[in-house]
Amino acid sequence: MTWPFENDTGAIVKKLAKRSLASEKRRNLMVVIAVALAAFLISFAAILSVSVAQIQRNQAADTYEAVFTGVEASDVAALKDLPEFARVGEYYLLGQEHSEQGYNASYVYCDSDMIYIARSQMELIKGELPERENEVAVSEYFLSSYGSNAGIGETVRLDTESFQGNYTVTGILSNVGEKEGNTCAIAVSKAALTRWAGFDPAGYRAYVHFQNDEQLNQEIMTACCREIAARYGLPHAGMNSSYFAYASKSIDFASAGGIAALVLIGGYVVIQSIFRISIQDKIQSYGQLRTIGATSKQIRRVVKRESRRLGSIGILLGVLLGVAGGLLLFPKGFHGLYYGAAVLLTVLICWFMVTISVRRPVKIAAGISPLEAVRFSAGQERIRSRKKPIKLNPVSMGLANFRRDRKKAASIAASLSLGGILLLIVSSVVLTRSPEQAARLYFPDGDYKIYLSSEQPEEEVMAAGNPLNDGLRQEILSVDGVTDVLVTRQALHAKFGSSASTEAGMCDALTDANRPDVEAALVSGAMPADAHSVLLDASYQKHLAEMDVGAAMELSLGQKTVTVTISGLLDPLRMTNGHGALALDSVALFAPEELFRELHPEIENFDYSWSIVSDPKKAERVEAGLQEILSSRSNLGLDTIGTHIAYEKMQSGLIFGGLRAVSWLIFLFGVVNLINTTLSNQMSRRRENSILRSIGLTSRQLCRMNICEGLCYAAFAALSVLLVGLPIAVAVCREVSRQSFAGEIVPYQFPILEMGLFLLVLFGLEFLLSAWTAGRQRKRSLVEQMREMES
Template sequence: MTWPFENDTGAIVKKLAERSLAGEKRRDLMVVIAVALAAFLICFAAILSASVAQIRRDQVADTYEAVFTGVEASDVAALRDLPELARVGGYYLLGQERSERGYDASYVYCDSDMIHIARSQMELVKGGLPVQADEVAVSRSFLSAYGQGAEIGGTVRLDTESFHGGYTVTGILSNVGGQEGDTCAIAVSEAALTRWAGYDPAGYRAYVHFQNDGQLSQEAMTARCREIAAQYGFPHVGMNSRYFADRSRSMDFAAAGGVAAFALTGGYVVIQSIFRISVQDKIRSYGQLRTIGATPRQLRRIVKRESRLLGGIGISLGVLLGIAGGLLLFPKGFDGPSYGLAALLTALACRSMVAASVRGPVKIAAGISPLEAVRFSAGTGRIRGRRGRVRLTPLSMGLANFRRDRRKAAGIAASLSLGGILLLTVSSVALTRSPEQAARRSFPDGDYKIYLSSERPEEELMAAGGPLDDGLRREILSVDGVRDVLVTRRSLHARFGASASDLAGMCDMLTEADRPDVEAALVSGAMPEDAHSVLLAASYHKDGDGMDVGAVMGLSLGRETVTVTISGLFDPARMMNGHGALGMDSAALFAPEALFRELHPEIEDFGYSWSIVSDPKKAERVESGLQEILSGRSDLGLDTIGAHIEYEEMQSAVIFGGLRALSWLIFLFGVVDLIDTTLSNQMSREREDGILRCVGLTGKQLCRMNVCEGLCYTAFAALTALLVGLPIAVLVCREVSRRSFAGEIVPYRFPLLEMGAFFLVLFGLGALLSAWTAGRQAAKSPVEQLREAG
């Protein structure tokens, strides 16, 4: 702003800033790179979050909000007549049957509405759904492996117990949810379903999608679905929690904010260092401007204008690269408003970072007087008194050069060590929570589990004797390598809540064997003291209204509903007794054995899951033997520690791999700062080094002096990364260990491989830059150096 009584010198300031930019292309390039890198990291993190949120919103758009189970075909038709429902899909899961050719066929029936609203699980990519009894729709994996080259209109052969013979292919299903291992999805017609030996008229499921779902809240939809269930007498209605979670999903500002904090910190340190070196190099020029009448305010405006121009270029490049990266990785996740917001927030954050970075250098430029500018020498400060004589060697001179500007040394160390601190912390956490250790929590006794996995209710299977019987135990024990079979869970599926149908999950029997582990997982309340007291998982306590210690609720274990009292809450993360990588059937409740016997006196054995203790050296024989035994038992499933380890490795690769990449990108800030410092030293010490060479300093000694100085910077940065990062890594690892392993503190392990690579790059870069600088100086004669410096 120019006051009315002032002369407008804006044009002069603009020309001086532009000439300064034209004369310092190296400095300009370094600043642009630093700003662009920071803007890219921030914008890409925000774009990534926005894209993932948009993809998840698109996946649940026009899908289903609720599912009614235990309905008939006529009920599905009746629901379609309700005006508030836009679409109703009918579905029937017939179950899995083993083929003579070694695969498991998962048979389902679904109509066209169901295919549409459940397309994220199973999609009809070509053709149509079967109508006649001898027609099927199959997955591509089935056609490629067992269809003998058949396409739509061709014939495939089925050889399972219920479906065998030739069937005409009417459609091809996607593999989304259609294949897991050797399981192939096969859709049959309603005509074939009604002829199936196990057909139950009340075995359908109705998936419903509401009209104007965007204007209806989750509470309103839930209340209406309960009214419909009560009106038609449906036994259960479940709400699609993923739909409501993903429908309202927005940008994850926490994750993007964490990346922004690191990027802004690194960018601040680097840009401040670069501008401070630049200002110090041009102090004499600023003194000359002061001599001819320039004011401190004008000098501040010159430096600020330079920073704004360079910052604008860097921000533009970084934002464009961030958006381009997001579009390349997630082309289906484009969301214009979110992308615009990400770009705007990135620009504001980086603009503030640049303004804050040049505040110190601006004060130096504006506060220098003409006389001080003539005497000023970069890196000089208060001269300390020395005791005795100092022997001058290339090493001592390199060390003296390193110590002559302590603020610059601290800035370089900070910028280089930020990435090292993050890398040390992330790599340490990855070692602490290794995939093997995380998977072993679900397999404390052995490497395999056999459990009930059937569409039939558990109480129905158990009342008939159950597939987990003495005959199966003897078969398993006969497998070479199996040492013992342990009953680890006795459990039934439960519905519970205010109306005994609000929530659903597995209810485990509280036995003397698992009582100590359950008691250790107790977070509030007390253990059950009578048959009508239960323990509830703390996660369900958060989801349900009023489900706290002392609350009364309804509980149904398949049939009769009884009233129970919540005596305590337990931490489900400390139990980890579910099956499959996600552990979807982990215990939601623990109830005394007396309650199980009261509700189901006809059941003798409530066994739900067995743990197989085996010889690790015979793992392949054991797994193949167990798979062979279970091949003819469709009501049982096999869970292996290998599947859990594979899932944990995938999760670790995604999470920790991304954070490691971020740490190396932040390390680039320090690299930019180190390169700029090395080049600045070469230019500012041209005369000094020329004088030293004139008095006898050889090229080899000059190289050793520069290498010593460069290694001091990198050594200081490495020491900072260790001194600051190691305590942080230890504390973070202790907390991760405590949360991941039920309070157990895993001994800290230093990531030698990752940090070794980091230090190798760090010291190698410092030595390489210093040697290159010395080589360039040695190529010139001392007279040329003095002439260029003058």
Template sequence: MTWPFENDTSAIVKKLADRSMKADKRRNAFIIITIAFAVSLMMVLALYNLGTDRENRLYLQGRYQSSFINSTSTVFEKLEHNNQIESVGKEAAMGTSRINDYTLDVYYRDQNALELKGVTDLLGKMPEAENEIIVEQSYLEHLGLPVQLDQTVTLDMPFGENQTYHVCGIIQSRNASRIYQVIVSNGLYSRYGKANCYDLLVRLKNTENMDSETLKLLINEIAEQSGVPEQYVMYSSTYFGLAEEKSTQELLVIIGASSLIVLACSLVIYSLFYISVIGKTHEYGRLRVLGATSVQIKRIVRKENFLLSCAAIPIGVVLGSVLGYCFVPDGWHWMTTLECAVVIALVTEIALKIAVHTPVKKASMVSPIEALRINTTDTPATEKTRIEHRKITPSSLARMSFARNKKKAILTVLSLGFAGVLLMCAATYLNSTDVESMAKQQFANGDIVLSLDPANTNAEDRPAGINALQTKNPLDEVLEETISDMNGVKNIEFIQGCVSNMEFPTPFKDGNSHFFTQIGIPENQYEAFSQGLIEGTADRQKLINGKGVIVDNSAKLLSDYYNYTPQIGDIVKVETADGQWEEFTVMGIGKAPNLGGDSASFYFPQELLPMMKENVSNFNITCIVDVERDQLTEVENKIFQLAENRGGIEVFSISDIITYLQEEMNNIKMPLYGLVFFIAVFGLISLINTLMTNIISRQQEFGILQSVGLSSKQFSKMLQTECFYYVSGTAILTLTIGTLTGFVLCKVFNQVGTFGTLTYHFPVLEISIYFVALFFILAAYSVFSVRYSKRHPVIERIKTME
């Protein structure tokens, strides 16, 4: 018979839930800690990603968005009076000086240009007198000089060697590239040959919420109004690279990682409540005897879950907010934090409701009669055995206890195994990333690159500067022989080429020609060029006979910046050393192989290079040196000194790239290991909870065993063996699925190629630490269990569960 109404028993349910929680303080502590860990980790993850994005956006608020190159003071004045311009600054490159193992880039910049370049930590003042300069802190440290103002330095600047300058300002940012900036005064720049030629750095007003395409259209419109040709408008790659819409990608990262966290947390919560429900079966049965319905039992368990989540979620939110602020203080925002807290609290509450659904259902299905005789096994044993007598040992008792409730054991092992697998994935990736391999993407055929460097020349003068160097080429046989004699040098390769102005079938918008590098194809590389062809030919003899050129437009550089899309049969013109124009035919289009030097767009047979520069006999433009890794520093120092003595040579080393990439990898490691640490904690909490629940719920069983002669030593061994089964199951999952997953992860990243070649390394240290923690818990558990059991007499423990 169904009654049309039901008495309001919510107050009784609440009281029973409160009393149940008070009686189960240890379980509650584990659940609160687990939920708080999960919430805090999700908060940190969300605040870190969103805070980094906000930090970037705040950083970009003061950055320039575009530069109008080769402009004059007249254009500068127009931009200053334009109401749409927030700030405009002057910049001019005055040349480069190579000194031993470092490079100085000399610039003139006014105050606005310095700020638009992101220099906000200037110590001192802007240079005013001709002998005043601004230098980088890293430059002074590289020279072993004190980082302080009002000192003098001797520099090889564009206006003469060994000039003395007064340091009036210091840029306090770090720089590991060994390419340092020197900022000179307007007084010194006024003596420069092209003193009225500037690159104008521009930032527009009210563009914080403007999309990239709209902003570019507005920049072009302002440039046209100011009389700046379209080809002289350059967009800031830093600004537009960071300002690109990444909200969807960031959201997916947060959702994906949060899903793993919620899954790990839910698995632990499920395990905790499931084990708790089994342990409280007698209690629920007694409530049923007293008249409690299955619906009321469900409400009691759900009420417990709700009260625990109400206690844990705020703790996790506060902890996560504090950590999120500590990680990205400049990107922290209270409204973002509040929104994250609300969303994460709702997600966590929903996940917890799902996690306790099965335990709640199991608790509600307990009948009064079953409750009076139920044990903690999954199902009563129905299978008969012929063995009437068994040898009882601590090991066999542990085995029976472990197998008694298979579901509980599986849940605990899965929780620990899940953490172990994630640890294996993260640790394998971090151990397998090879910054040297990543750096090799830029130094494909060697470790040190020497290139011709016409010092103190502008870009427009580069073809003449390179040509002048090649007439007395410092990259000659003497240099080759000198480097070959150095200990540790394995191989030397030269790339031949030249730099010339070129014209295409479609004229440039400014009506002028622009210079490009023409690379000679080595005789042993024609097959590699053939493999990368999209159309045309890479046959050496055909290219020589037809005055052919292979064009690489795979990066769309020619299409995007020079309005030229190459076609087979196109005629391109190259300016020769005497100012004439030599015609060549496009006979191949495709992606060129990496020869080891700077990438180029035009590749010619080496036999055709003299047609461009008749006054050159040595077309070496780049020298690539392959070095034994353990002797790289020694060879590097010798080559820097050699380049300094010969002049006209710029040196780049793979060690500079490795240093930079190592810093980037260190920035990735900490958040990733932090994520794994939290997930590992979930697994350890699950193990500790299972073991602690065993101690509390099995006091009657332990009392009976001790009453029939089980010694403390045997009791400890039984518990240790039982715990060992959990650790062994975790080890099997971690070392099989975790190892396989980590290996597959390396293969996938190798296919992507972004992180270079990942060489699989088993993460011995990380996994050892994880298992040491597990075995420490195993040892501590047995000691604690014996001491806990001794707190009450055997008779009292036997009666406790009756």
């Protein structure tokens, strides 16, 4: 602000800042790179958080909030007429049947509303749904692999038990995960469904989507579904927990905040160092301005204008790169408002970083007096006084140069070591929680599991004759390499909860074989004392306070419901017995075996999962033999440790690979600082080096002196990484080990490969920069350098 009695010197300040920018191209480039790097890291992290949350919202939006299971077609029609619902999808799952061609056919019936509701899983990409008995809609995978690439209106042949013959294709489906499981989705008409031998008139499912769903919460929707179920005599509706989790999910900026904090530290150190060196190089120019009448305030405004100009350019470049990267990787996660918020957040953080970074340099520039400016010479910083003289040689002179400006040395070491510390921590965690160790938690006995995997409820499959029987056991034992078959789980799918909320998950039988392991996982309460006491996963109690020790709840195993008491809570970290990469069928609660017998006396065998013990040297034969046995059994699935290892590697690659990338990018802050310092030293010490060469210092000795100084920076940074990063890495790894392996502490492993690469880059960079600096000085003659200093 200019007061009325003041002269407006804004134009002069603007011209001075412009001239200064034009004369400091190297400094400008370094600042722009540092700010752009910071803006890119922060904006990309924020865009990533926004995109993931938006993709999850898109999957949940306008789908379904509840499902009525076990209803008739007339009930579905009645639900469609209710004003509370905007859309009701009609669905019937016929189940899987094995084809003679080798694939598993998953037959379903659904209407157009259901296709729209389930679009994230199964989408009608071309044509229409079938209406006649001899019409089907099939998947792209089926047509390309088994349907001779037939098109709409052409004929395909089905050869499963229930559906055999030629059928006309009316539509083409896109289904998730078909190729991986060799399962083909086939939609049949209602006419074909009602003539199917296994048709149950009360086997429909109604998926409902509420009107004004954004104004309603889960409690209101649940109460409405209960009232409708009571009015029409329908079973209780199951609520879509994924919908409520994603629809109300807020954007998680925790990871972006952590990255922003690291970037703030690194950017602050680097930008301040760059400006401080620049001001030291130009301190005499500022002194000359003071002698002709420039005030401290005007000098301050010149430097601030320079920082704002360079900061604006860097922020703009970094934000553009961050947004472009987010759009390229997550195009479906775009949301204009959220992207705008992420960009605004990035701009504010980076502007704050630039502002605080130049405060100290601005104060130095504005506080210099004309007399001090004339006496000051860059490169002549005071070396701490010594009581004893030192022997002059290239090594001692390099060490003296390293110690001459403690702030500069600390700045470079801090910026270089920050990325190294983060890399050490991340790499140590990766070694602690290796994919092989994480996958082995699910396979304590062998490398393979066979389990019930059917679209039909487990109790129906078991009542009709559990396929996990003695005949199958003998077939498996006959495979070359298999040594034993162990029963690992006896379980049924269950619904449990109170009148306020209902949950669903797998209920395992508590037997004499698994009792010791279950008791070891108990965190509160006691083991069941009678048949109507159960143990519950403690994670349910965290978000449902009423599900605590001593509370009563309703438990449904199939169509049978009984009131039980929660006698204890279990540590979920010890309940790693699910199947598939996501382990979605991990145990939710344990009930005594007597309760299973009481509710389902018609079932003789409750086996749900077997563990296959085999010779590791014959792994290929064993897996091929098990695949051949299961190829003719559609109700069974094969889970392998290789699947879990691959999934863990993918997860580790996504999470820890990203953190490694962030580590190296933050390390670039130190590289920028180091390059700027090296180039500045070359400029500011020309006179000093010329004098040394004039009294006998050879080019080789000058090169050794520069290399020694550079290696001091690298050694100091490496030492900082070990002293600061190692204790943090050990502590973090202990906590990760405790969380991942149910309290077991895995011995710490130092990441030799990653840190060796870091040290190689660090010392190699220092050596190259020092050698390059000496080479530049060697190319110019001593006379030329002396004349240049005189001018």
